[in-house]
Amino acid sequence: MSPNTILAFVAGAFSLTLAAIAACRKKRSLATWCFSIGMLVFGLESLFGAMWRDAVIPEKAAFWGSLTLIAKSFFPGIWICFSLTYSRGNARSLPSRSRLLVVAAVLIPVGISVIFRNQLLPVSLIDSDSDSWVRSHAAARMLNGFQLVSAVVILMNLERTFRSAVGTMQWRIKFVVIGLGIIFGAQIYTASQALLFSNGILVLSSIDSVALLIGCALIVIAFRRSGFGEIDVYPSHAVLRTSLTFVLAGAYLFVVGVLAEVVARTGKADAFALQALIVLLAFAGLAVALLSNRLRQKIRSLVSRHFKRPQYDFRRIWTRVTHSVSSAFGQSAMCAAAAKLISETFNVLSVSIWLLDEDHLAFGASTSRSASEANAVLQDPQQNFASIRMLTKPLDLEKAKGAHVEALKQISLSQFRTGGNRICVPLCAGSRCMGVAILADRVGGTPYTVEEFDLLKCVGDQVAVGLLNLQLSDEITRGKE
CATH class of the missing domain: 3.30.450.40 (GAF domain)
Known part of the structure; x- marks a missing residue:
């Protein structure tokens, strides 16, 4: 069993544990159920991916690979519903547009995975000396494209909730938002690979596994802070006009494009996983820094002290x-x-x-x-x-x-x-x-x-x-x- 397979099993078990803990809470809201089911989907996807990477017989590899992609098709609808209801004071009265968005996010990817199930199967290896490159059909690339857009929408909704909270309420949900941000940031990263490489995609399940581990660890920190408790905030539409998600998603895709060009020219796919991990951790650190009240206060004091500027405008x-x-x-x-x-x-x-x-x-x-x-x-x-x-x-x-x-x-x-x-x-x-x-x-x-x-x-x-x-x-x- 390879280290990547072990990593995927550990991440899957961690995710399934969080799903069980959330489901066993006394007070279960719609957001709690969405979180529990969403973590269940992440756990199954990680386990299926581990079996896919460890399969020796081509038929078994194709079977587990298709199950992995089918499991992925369930996350857009579940997590979009979570992002629209988590810590929202108006969660029980979602507008019709939000309900239509959730329904579309459930039906479209699941419909693709069911109707074009045979075309989700990964095809033969491009290079027999490496197991990193495989070909994929158009249906799989279409599914990855929908997941890429869904991940950006989910992060935008979570950002709206976080930026609408203030004080201790923001402190309670910060690590849930950051943890899910890392997980869906990796989803953006890996899904973009399927779109960049039209003739072949990289199997980056190890990156998803690392992101899932980091995200689950941060969610555990949030659990210690508030016990999966929710708050009531009412996000303003003005937050969308200054969304950091667009900036970070754009930066992700830019870095991905540069790395993809380097890999395409050098053919060194083995170094790509390390580069991807470094970029992922860098963006995680950037997110923590941008959301740190303590850091912002130190920067303001530093500017006031050394540049002779008033502390307040x-x-x-x-x-x-x-x-x-x-x-x-x-x-x-x-x-x-x-x-x-x-x-x-x-x-x-x-x-x-x-x-x-x-x-x-x-x-x-x-x-x-x-x-x-x-x-x-x-x-x-x-x-x-x-x-x-x-x-x-x-x-x-x-x-x-x-x-x-x-x-x-x-x-x-x-x-x-x-x-x-x-x-x-x-x-x-x-x-x-x-x-x-x-x-x-x-x-x-x-x-x-x-x-x-x-x-x-x-x-x-x-x-x-x-x-x-x-x-x-x-x-x-x-x-x-």
């Missing part, structure tokens, strides 16, 4: 604040926009907005927990927070003292030991306090500067003005009724 921040306040219709939307803005501006994973309802606090929004989780932290809903009205500027909850400080600490529990001090920002519109914003779990635990405290006060005051305007508008509307 106040004009851009003020424009974002004005846009967020003016485009929100309703207190819940205003609180969600404010929490997201503060989280992204100050690199804070947990931002909670609490509104004053007479002398009691009511949950507004959070980047780290749902409304039910936040209300569970509030031990006594009737607890009096009238003393909060006296706050006029941000304060450090770890250094301040008083009964109201202890009460605020109870509703702002940190999730990380190294998240730094918790900060309370009063939302004041003139002399009227509308509520508070509590910041916790800052990336790297970086202390807040005097400049940041001033900026927090400005943002808090502007958000409070927006909340007050919405409140007055509601009162006027009720008065007219």
Whole structure:
């Protein structure tokens, strides 16, 4: 048994294990079932591919090769459905276009694999001295082309979900997105080979196996973080206009084209697998770096320190604040926009907005927990927070003292030991306090500067003005009724 075969068996077993774990969860949503079935398909594909590579008799090799391609035909529909429902707040009410996309992604590749099953069989070896090159029929190339497009669509949907999340919610799903990104990045890579080499394709099952192993390992990290838990986000269509998936997919295909040209000229197919692995790991590292809040914060501090540039672009921040306040219709939307803005501006994973309802606090929004989780932290809903009205500027909850400080600490529990001090920002519109914003779990635990405290006060005051305007508008509307 060759090392590539062993690698494929290990990757397949790993994938099947994750499929079983996901299926055994107590709370199973549509996304959970899609994930479980999708990992089952990946596991079977890897096992069939291992048998294909290890087969000696041509008839058996053709049999296992066709089963591998048939198994591949099931992944587009399953994973597109997963990408449209995973951590989506509107997963139960998918628009008709999304449903048609899922149906087409299921029927087209499965139909190709069933109708043209005999043409999926790989033909004879091109070079008898190597088992890396085989010929394929047009049906197999058509199936690979559909899988290439499907992989890009899946990555785009996952990117939309990830970029719509913020703070701790983004932290929870990051490694699921990266792990699946590596798996489908390899799918793009290997499927492109079938399209580049029209007369013959490379058997790159070892690359898919390595990608599956890396992806499963990252998904295990995500499981340790959140236990396959989901969040509720509502992606904006504006994310599509700045999609990184197009950039990375284009870079993949460019590198693939260069390597394919080198292999075609030199005929050194043995070195191609190593080159492909290096490229795959490089893109995985790039994805982790681009999604790292800690790295972005260090780069911003480095630029500010060595190039004498202000750490914050106040004009851009003020424009974002004005846009967020003016485009929100309703207190819940205003609180969600404010929490997201503060989280992204100050690199804070947990931002909670609490509104004053007479002398009691009511949950507004959070980047780290749902409304039910936040209300569970509030031990006594009737607890009096009238003393909060006296706050006029941000304060450090770890250094301040008083009964109201202890009460605020109870509703702002940190999730990380190294998240730094918790900060309370009063939302004041003139002399009227509308509520508070509590910041916790800052990336790297970086202390807040005097400049940041001033900026927090400005943002808090502007958000409070927006909340007050919405409140007055509601009162006027009720008065007219």
